[in-house]
Amino acid sequence: MTISYNWLCDYLPVKPTPEELSVILTRIGLEVESLEKFESVKGSLEGLVIGEVLTAVPHPNADKLKLTTVNIGAAEPLHIVCGAPNVAAGQKVVVAPIGVTIYPASGEPLTMKKAKIRGEESHGMICAEDEIGLGSSHAGILVLDPSLTPGTPAREIFKPFEDWVYEIGLTPNRMDAMSHLGVAKDVCAYLNNTANTLENKAKIPALAALPEAKDRYDISVSIENTTACPRYAGITLSGVKVGPSPEWLTHRLQAIGIRSINNVVDITNFILHETGQPLHAFDADTIKGRKVIVKNLPQNTLFTTLDEKERKLDAADLVICNADSEPMALAGVFGGLHTGVSDTTTNIFLESACFAAASIRPTSFRHGLRTDAAARFEKGVDISGTVYVLQRAAALICELAGGQAASGIVDIYPQPKPAVEVETSWNYIQKLSGKAYPADKIERILTSLGFTFISKTEERFRVAVPFSKPDISIPADIVEEVMRIDGLDNIDIPTQITITPSPASRPDKEKIREKVANYLASNGFNEIFTNSITNSKYYTPEVLATTVRMINSLTEELDIMRPSMLETGLESVAHNLNRRNDNLLFFEFGNTYAVTGEHQYEETAHLSLYLTGQKVTESWLHKAAPVDFYFLKGYVQNILQLLGIKGLQYKEGEQNTWEIVVKNKSVVTLGAVDNAKLKQFDIKQAVWFADFNWLNLLSLLQKTESFYKEIPKFPSVRRDLALILDKQVKYAAVEAAAKQVKSPLLQDLNLFDVFESEKLGANKKSYAVSFTFQDAQKTLTDKEIDAVMEKLIKTFQAQLQAEIRK
Template structure:
């Protein structure tokens, strides 16, 4: 939420009951944060970048042709003090006696296009020049470069250009507004909170200067443009007001209006649209202006149209309506506007419009939210309506807007104010008990303080009991319905910092024991962190465009998606992980080791949904950094394979095999448990998928089914044995094999021998050379033998090694290198 300081101060009684020093920009920033409107930034705003600092009004005293350039002139310019400046000027319209804009040496100007320019002393064709006489585009005030900007003769030399042009400056607050604070989505709403805070803390009544009073509209006696309003769907539209204005001139808005809108980041369009935008940010009430001459039959119908009805919106796109979309129609039941969301192309205000019908309404938040998401139209109006606007202000805001349109565009009121309110709403009543207030807040509040705070916020005091107070909740606060909500209002105006902290705080220590599943997860996470991995948490809602039509068909689509890019629960962990990797790579964080415990979601039909728990590892970048002794080495498949194998080993899964695996998205190894159950894959992500995310370096991924791993791990029986007392014996064998023979086949052959005293085997060298023979390779393997009962003799070891050698020669046609 963007708030203008100057605009906000128009609703504060500064100089009346409120001293100006209490609401200086920095102090006001602290007040806003104290009442729950956290100020994320406070920035100085200038309507022209740079604020024309160092730019002054000058008078051209003399003007003569440059002796060495036909298109240049040598001028002397008075800037009100000191000696006149000699300035070389190339403008064709420069002449003596003119009042001009001068950028002095040292100043920086910001042209309408191009880079900023800092003035320096220069020598142009041999003549010194001390500054620059500016055209309007050179100081960012327009687009013309036909010549220098010639000012009114009454301009006084030496006057700062910012003062002469009356540049608009302001302080702009960016507020981190929580979703429930609809009442603060306007300058007037923020002003109410500020006044309530100041009233409470300075013990005096400080009231908001509201612009919504005394806006009486007098209808013309001669010009009549009545528009009838009929609400057919009284649930989705509970109040609808409107008024006709005839003889309006659609034109550029006055400077004060344009300056206010620009300061909060809005682009001025014309006086009618600008007034509706101004009112939106002033009061929080969205408005819509129709071209009254285009309302067929002089009648407005608020209704729903049949499913699939085509409707062209202001962005010139044709949309198929849902039967639940609330529409503003003419007498022929032709849609003119998607109520509370977006206007239609053929009924809005244009440059030729002379008569308008101004709408102010209250639409049901649920209806607006569904329609807005259904069509992907996240407008400012929809954002307000879906949170609930103040239904009691519908007519008052309409009158305020109509008065501003008359002020900025002329015309006259051509009808009485129409106010259709079939079922007036009653205010919610909420009781707050003193002991409950003390329990939640930790502070004793005096009843008078409670009344003063709540009444300053617009609550209406109803009655007081022995232990409670009853209040009617203002329509501007639709989020308040419980006593706890009242406690929050009291505490934020009083200040959370004012809650006393007790000298002694008693608390019981937590003694929660992790269950077996949580313990395994913690064990794996600790192991990965020890390897240098970082845990991440990505959004389980993702973009369906990442996936093929087949995958999407078996996925879970969102019925009420948060945005067009977040419309599906993820069927795979890969894409959300790659989003995170891309985010890091774009910030030069190229060495990544990430892991995530998450879920994937699948559907076998409506109502038949399933989810899987997954463990995903991502690795990219270099395994070792380059230094003076060696070059960097990239992380490879074996690095991630080892991490996965060790991970499974430490949680008790020993019967694991890794076999070759390839798919469109990943090439590497498939992880098999007990030789048959697939529990995941490890490998390089395919180039096509990386290009989809604009990732230009290789990425390795291990995608493991955590549900299957948990099931298998929890079925393992834990056994313990005493550490062996006797030493281990090592033997190395070098095997010459066909290149097609894998290390997994060697492991399988070793298992056939069934040597209980063989503790481990490790490949420590791979050698390939033409000297070994065509299609041959040499693998050097270290075998470790140990007996728990005795020290192994050389004959014991040689016997076991001999069995291994015979098996390798028979099963793998290996040659044992001597």
């Protein structure tokens, strides 16, 4: 929010310095992020003086230059070399003496120095208007009124406008401070609190009587959707002359970064930033049937807005229509091309209304129109000030544009809104704020802010909230108002804090996440963060059937909540590959979203790994080795081992993917990304992807302290076995069969060779598997080991039809 110092001071009973006001604003919760000086003329003509040209003769060494002597009110005239074709003796001009800095309309500032031009000394400069920022002409020097006195500061003649501009970081709930008057009321409340008085009040501009036109020009108003538009007021002004705004109005708007357009539009902008109430001016002659209807139109109704774009309206868009139900404006958001005020407009219908935030915000986002008016309506405006603001704007239009009231004020307010009432206790304010405020201080602060006390006792009080503060509805809001006006820096910080530590939950989710992230980062992975809002074009209709769609999407490409982690991760992979960053190890913690029923949604946490490129780059020592499934599987297993998860079961999935299941819970899905998916992102190299179901993973972690056991004293024994199996039998089946033997002596098994040959038989292969046995209590005997090996062999033969190679 941008606030002008001079403008704000118009409403204050006192005028603090810009620095003092900056401190006050920050103390009352309106944090000043920057304070910058505004100048309508850069440099404000500082140091420039009025001079009188005494003589002007040709330069002896240059045809286009002249030697002048100029009286600037000093003891001796200045000798200045001037190249302007129109310089002549007797002229009153603007002079920049030595040491003065000038600020041209374009280009860098220039500081005057003593110079020698073609052999002649020059002690300053006679200025053209573009050279000092007063205009764009460079045809010659600026010739002034002959009656001016030499030596007079130029700033006294031209009176450049100066101001200080505050950039305030407003929190989203502070709609009441989105105007100069709103900020002024807060400042007055602060002044009252520090002076223990109620005398400081914001200077609300008085309403002037409107001149009446001879001929009536009545325009009727009706509201069909009173929920979206609870109040609508308007007035017709005739005889308006659209033209440039007066200098004071132009400067007010320029200071806060608004370009002057014409007097009517400038007045509506001025009132918006003065009061916080948006206005809209229609060319009254374009309103068919002299009737304004506030309603919704059918889906896909065409409407051309002021920016000359034809838009398709949504059935939920609130529209200002004429008697033929033709749209004239998107209510509270943007005007129409054919009903806006132009240079030829003479009759105006001025609108001041209150539109519901729930209607304005979706329309604004739906059409991509983020206007100042929409920003205010979507936070709520002061419904009680609708007519006052209309009268204030109408008076200014009559004063500055020659308008006359051609109708009375039409005010449609079918269901007057009652004031919100909040009840709380004096003790509650102390309890929540940590400070014992006297009751009279609380009452003074709230009264200064516009609250009305309905009742009060020694224990409790009840107040009516001003309509300008739609964010206040609960006792905690009242405490906030008291604290910020008294000053948040006035809250004592206790020297001691008493706390009761709460036991940490097990497993500690944050520690587990950090542990895994540290492991991956230490192994060369980079963490990425991708947008949880993504493009529906990435997914099939089957997936989209259970996808969460955005009601008000920011762009056409970001219209759904992601149903899987893969696609947003591939966007990052593609981004890097397109910039020749070909070897990538990424990991990401994120959530996916799904619809599980009517108004029921599911959010699932994930850890995802993305691998592509070379795991070993080429060198003189070895060839390049690309990332493969086993490289990915190694990291997946290491993560699970790091977290102490055992009993992994591998299940083959679709499209060359595998699923790891633990205790009937799916923990990880891993494998190669499908070529069709890679083509969708224009990725031309293999990408490997692992997706951990993070919630399932956490649920499997132990909830007790880590435990330790002694390293066995007795040696382990290894036995090898070669199994001839059908080619389609996976090693996972061998592991599963071995575990069914359930021998406490079998500690580990490992596949160390795979052999395929026609000598083994058609469609046969050989697995060479090592088995490790150990007993923590004694040394194993061959008889004990042979007994277990015999059980293993029988199990392999029975379940896998395995043959044992001799």
